[in-house]
Amino acid sequence: MREDADLFADEQVARGFADTAVTRTQTIDGEHGRIETRTVTVMHDIDWLRQRHDWPGLTALAMVESVREIASKAHPFPGDGRSCARARAVAI
Secondary structure (H helix, E strand, O other), X not given: OHHHHHHHHHHHHHOOOOOOOEXXXXXXXXXXXXXXXXXXXXXOOOXXXXXXXXXXXXXXXXXXXXXXXXXXXXXXXXXXXXXXXXXXXXXX
């Protein structure tokens, strides 16, 4: 079933979910210097999958896409002013 579900999801993503009824939601969470955006897409037209795999209670297929952005931060390090950036990079 996993292979069929993966193939179906990949095809629907490529087609912009034009071939199936979907519901979607997105959450954004920011903790510990990073921002994570999660998009949950639920595909509802999966009767064929339920029948093929004899799973009577299967009514939807959910997909979660997660994108994590990590904030950049500059850290100052004291020095004598005579060393070049490359030498400092090696020393740090």
